[in-house]
Amino acid sequence: MELIEAIILSVLAASTPLLLAATGELVAERSGVLNLGVEGMMIVGAACGFGGAWLTGSIIVGALCGILAGVLMSLLFAAMALGLAVNQVATGLALTIFGIGLSGLIGAGFVGERITPAPHLYVPFITNIPLIGRILFGEDGFVYLSLALIAAVWWFLYRTRAGLIVRACGDNHVSAHALGYPVLRIRMYAVMFGGACAGLAGAYLPLAYTPFFIPGMTAGRGWIALALTVFASWRPGRLVIGAYLFGAVTILQLHAQGAGIGIPSQFMSSLPYLATVIVLVLLSRARTGGSTAPAALGTVFVPDR
């Protein structure tokens, strides 16, 4: 019973950065922008988030630093991909390469330092209920925030007029432009939201997951978040399922390693990456009839006037 509780708790923690980053990318992609720089925005968010928390001693300041760093990185992307109409794939790669270097520079000052990780919720009596108590009422704030955020995104995209306009930009930017919507500005806001989420997702790692910063600590989570948007067919509900499934794969392979079954640890560690490839293949295969991706995803738009 204790082990199951521990596993579920660690699955939730491992899934949260994936869910946060994928939520942001989902909105950006729904507006028609493919930002491959999630990994870069996350790792800079991790470095700045840890730096902020370490200097001030406040987890909230750390989280805000991570968000701000992610937004600044995404503005760099927006200036290139939207402002200068540069190929989005190449720009995203540049953002990741740049981000990995930049995070190393920022983080060099506090490698090896530790902070007190983000506190977990505690409701008297309720949190002490066996099994479900700690799982439902004993998480850190980021876990609840990530779920609230994806719910808000669902409501925004499907229940508000602004969300409809964002989706219109993603499906047909020429029509949206002809109707008088400022396509590039809307996309910039969507990309900034993506950056904020990726920055927060990165900051989650040193603020709550492991209370210290190591270079390259995102370890491909940004890329897995990108794969999750495909997995989810760009739908918020499926994104939650996908994020928790991937979190579960990550944690179960760790527990399998710990249990000492006779498989080399490197093979278990490669499972999340192999699972991503297999899932992408199976899903892409399942929808050979027609793609569910936003129709204008990744295409350059230069308004003619």
Added chain:
Amino acid sequence: MQLVLEKRAERSRTVALISPLIAIGLTIVTMTILFAVMGKNPILALYVYFIAPLADGYSLQEIAVKATPLVMIAIGLSLCYLANAWNIGAEGQFLMGAVAGSWIAVKTQGTEAGHWVLPAMLLLGAIAGALYALIPAICKVRFGASEILTSLMLVYVADLLLDYLVRGPWRDPQGFNFPTTAEFDPVATVPTLIEAGRLHLGSILALIVVAAGAVLLGKTIKGFEIRVVGAAPRAARFGGFNANQLILLTFAISGALSGLAGIIEVAGPVGHLQPGISPGYGFTAIIVAFLGRLNPVGILIAGLFLALTFIGGEQAQIAMKIPLDVTKVFQGVLLFYVLACDSLILYRFRIISSAPQVARGTH
């Protein structure tokens, strides 16, 4: 007043020629500011980065040694990118080539094996790289899975496989538990070109690859097909070119070159298999491909330039305590500027007034 992009009627040839130079210039300006912010003397830092390595023979050789894998990988990547196939997993193909080639070296260690060993290693490295690159290509062509994500994911898998092998079955029994194979035998080592020097036969191979790339793209029908499929997919369909076949072909070539670069690196400058054999060659080669404007000769020059930044970065770390991450920042910034300047080949800026325009009567 508002700044807007406007499509040029024709590609600007002047901008096309000078855009990489503008990009390098802007990068150097940015780096100067960064050095100043870090409290380092910018002039001295730029000198250590870009001039000092050119001044002594050892560093010049080292630049060629570092440029060898970069150029080889980037030539393959340029074919992919021209065909609009996004192979970003060259790092994994590089590692797989290194692993597969090393298998022969490890198995023949200490035996009477003759001079067939090195050619066999190079061949197997190239084949392994090609096969590893074909996984995302086939997933793309057959199932429509994004080759960007699958090729990148396989980098992590290759990295872990190499780690397993050098910590497990292939570990040098006399290696004091370090995760490395034993030093390769002389027959399994890429010969150097200069007595007691670092420059090796691989650099010659890289030059041959550049020439072959130039011939393929400039003089053959396949090269023409690759360029048309990328630049004008509709025209290519009408022309009856098979885009899927070209994705498989460009991925296979690119993977083979990455794998070859991997085994050359292991059997040459490194001399044994160990983790961390690549300081991100597969990713830096993406920058090399774009900086070289996807042109073989351009890639050769760009490869030498980025190799210079690796050497300069190492020297700046020793001489001025500038962290190695500055080199990665430099490379990222450079790619940004290259892409931005390339945009000006197709577009130009125009300032328009934001006051309501007077409706024009005629069309």
